[in-house]
Amino acid sequence: MLSPCLICIVIVIYIAFYYINEWKEFWVWKVPPGPPSLPLLGNILQLDSSAIHHCLTKMSETYGKVFSLKFGRERVVILNDAKVIKETYNGPHVTWRPKIFSLDFFLEKGFMTCREQHDFHLHTKIMRQTFKVITRTSLCEKLHEEALSLTDRFNSYQQIAFDPKDDLSLASLNILHNIAFGKRYQKEDDELRLIFDYTEKIGKSITPVHPVNLLPWLQHIPNPWIRSMMDAKECRDSLLLNFYKKHKETFQDGQIRDLVDCLIKIANDAELEGDTDALRLLTPYQIIINIWTIFFAGSDTILNALLWMFLYLAIYPEVQRKVQEELDDVIGRDKLPTLQDEQNLPYLCAVIYETIRFSSMSLFGVPHATKCDTIIEGHYVPAGTQVLANFYAVNHSTENWSNPEEFDPERFLDRDGKSRNLTEFPYFMPFSTGRRACLGKDIGKSEIVVLTACLMQRFTIKLPPNVMPSTEPDIHFDLVPKPFNVIVEERL
Structure with a gap:
C-alpha cells in the first residue's frame, strides 16, 4: 500500500508535468491562447453554466477571436468571429466530428457523427434526395394538420394565460414525427410519454460538458449517467425498429408516405x-438513426424557434401587427398559408431571421473537429481537436450589426419592404455554415414560416397584465426561453 507521503509526491509530480505541458502547448506549440486550466477539470469552474454565452463572449475580449479552453482533459477551440468561422468551416481541415462519447453512443454510424469523407458525401447525397421527395409530397398537409390541432387547443384555453411550451412541444414533435414516421400523437398517448422521456434524457447527455464526456473513466464503470443513457437508447431503438419493421411490411413502390419509405425506396433501388x-x-x-437524427434536431429547432417567436411577438405587439397585416394582404383569412406563400411574406421571414439572430438559439451549432493538424488564424490546432463556433458572439457583435441588442426585423428588409439577399449578411449563419451546415435548413425554415403564418392568421398573442418575461435564455444544448405565459385571443 502506498504511503501518504508517496501519494503526495506522485500528485505533485503529476501537477508539475500538467502545467509544464500546458506551458508547452501555449508557448511552444502556439495553440490558441486561453486561461490557465486545472488538472482533470480544465476550465469548467471558470464557466458560468447559466450564462455560458456571455461568459465565452467576455473571454473573447481578453483572449481574442480565436481562443481555447479545456473541457476536462480535452482542449476545445472557440471561434468568435464570423469571417474566421466561415473560412474555417468552409475549409477542408475542420470537417470531422469530435469524438464525444455521448454523441457517438446515440448517433453511431449516422451522418451527424460520420468522420470518413467518402461516407459523409454519400450520406449527404442520400439525405438530400430524401428531403426533395418529402418536400414534393405531403409536407404542407402535415403542417396544416398540426396548425389546426394547435388552433383547437389554444381556443380551449378561452383567453386564460398559459405556458405554450407543452402545446408547442407536442406540435413540433408531431410535425417531425409525422414527416419521419407517418405518425402523430395526442397528449394522452402512452407512447408519446416514452418519446418525450428518452428524448429528454438524450438531450441532457449529448452536451460536451456532460460528466461522461468530461471524465472518460465514468464510461467504464456503472453509474447513474451511463444507466440513463442506456435506458434511453434501448427505448428509442426498440420503438424505431418497430416503426421500420411495420413500414417494411406495408411498403408499396410508388407510394411514399414519409422519410422511412423514402429511404426504403432508395435502399431497394441500390440493391x-x-x-x-x-x-x-x-x-x-442506419436508416432509423439517420431519420431519428433529423427528427431529434429538427423538432428541437422548431420548438425553440416557435417559443422565441411567441415570446418576441408578445413583447413587441407592433411587430406582431405588421405580420398579421402582411398575412391579411397576401393570403387573407379564408385559406391556409402554403409553402409557396413563403416568398411573398418578406416581413414574416424577416421576423423569423431576427428571432434566430436575437435569441442565438443555436449557441454553438453541432461541434466540428480537425481531421488533421492545421492552422487557424496563425494558431496551431492538432488533429482531433474539437472546434466550436460562438454564434452568440457573432449575432450580437457591433462590428456585424447596427444596434445588435435591439429586436429589429426590418434590418433584413430593403427600403421597399422586400427581403434583402442573405449574401448581404455574410456574418449571419442561421443554420451554421460550410461543408457540414444543416442539411434540412430549407425544410426547417419553411416549416416555421407556414406554422407561424397559420397561427398568426387566427390569433393575437398577448402577455398577461403587468407581466414582462425575461428574454435571457436558459442553457440546454441550445439557448431556450425561460418559462413564460401568454394569452391567446382569436382575431375578429
Whole structure:
C-alpha cells in the first residue's frame, strides 16, 4: 500500500508535468491562447453554466477571436468571429466530428457523427434526395394538420394565460414525427410519454460538458449517467425498429408516405443496381438513426424557434401587427398559408431571421473537429481537436450589426419592404455554415414560416397584465426561453 507521503509526491509530480505541458502547448506549440486550466477539470469552474454565452463572449475580449479552453482533459477551440468561422468551416481541415462519447453512443454510424469523407458525401447525397421527395409530397398537409390541432387547443384555453411550451412541444414533435414516421400523437398517448422521456434524457447527455464526456473513466464503470443513457437508447431503438419493421411490411413502390419509405425506396433501388457502397449506409439500423437524427434536431429547432417567436411577438405587439397585416394582404383569412406563400411574406421571414439572430438559439451549432493538424488564424490546432463556433458572439457583435441588442426585423428588409439577399449578411449563419451546415435548413425554415403564418392568421398573442418575461435564455444544448405565459385571443 502506498504511503501518504508517496501519494503526495506522485500528485505533485503529476501537477508539475500538467502545467509544464500546458506551458508547452501555449508557448511552444502556439495553440490558441486561453486561461490557465486545472488538472482533470480544465476550465469548467471558470464557466458560468447559466450564462455560458456571455461568459465565452467576455473571454473573447481578453483572449481574442480565436481562443481555447479545456473541457476536462480535452482542449476545445472557440471561434468568435464570423469571417474566421466561415473560412474555417468552409475549409477542408475542420470537417470531422469530435469524438464525444455521448454523441457517438446515440448517433453511431449516422451522418451527424460520420468522420470518413467518402461516407459523409454519400450520406449527404442520400439525405438530400430524401428531403426533395418529402418536400414534393405531403409536407404542407402535415403542417396544416398540426396548425389546426394547435388552433383547437389554444381556443380551449378561452383567453386564460398559459405556458405554450407543452402545446408547442407536442406540435413540433408531431410535425417531425409525422414527416419521419407517418405518425402523430395526442397528449394522452402512452407512447408519446416514452418519446418525450428518452428524448429528454438524450438531450441532457449529448452536451460536451456532460460528466461522461468530461471524465472518460465514468464510461467504464456503472453509474447513474451511463444507466440513463442506456435506458434511453434501448427505448428509442426498440420503438424505431418497430416503426421500420411495420413500414417494411406495408411498403408499396410508388407510394411514399414519409422519410422511412423514402429511404426504403432508395435502399431497394441500390440493391437492384448492385450499389454495395450505398447499401452499407442503408441498413435498417442506419436508416432509423439517420431519420431519428433529423427528427431529434429538427423538432428541437422548431420548438425553440416557435417559443422565441411567441415570446418576441408578445413583447413587441407592433411587430406582431405588421405580420398579421402582411398575412391579411397576401393570403387573407379564408385559406391556409402554403409553402409557396413563403416568398411573398418578406416581413414574416424577416421576423423569423431576427428571432434566430436575437435569441442565438443555436449557441454553438453541432461541434466540428480537425481531421488533421492545421492552422487557424496563425494558431496551431492538432488533429482531433474539437472546434466550436460562438454564434452568440457573432449575432450580437457591433462590428456585424447596427444596434445588435435591439429586436429589429426590418434590418433584413430593403427600403421597399422586400427581403434583402442573405449574401448581404455574410456574418449571419442561421443554420451554421460550410461543408457540414444543416442539411434540412430549407425544410426547417419553411416549416416555421407556414406554422407561424397559420397561427398568426387566427390569433393575437398577448402577455398577461403587468407581466414582462425575461428574454435571457436558459442553457440546454441550445439557448431556450425561460418559462413564460401568454394569452391567446382569436382575431375578429
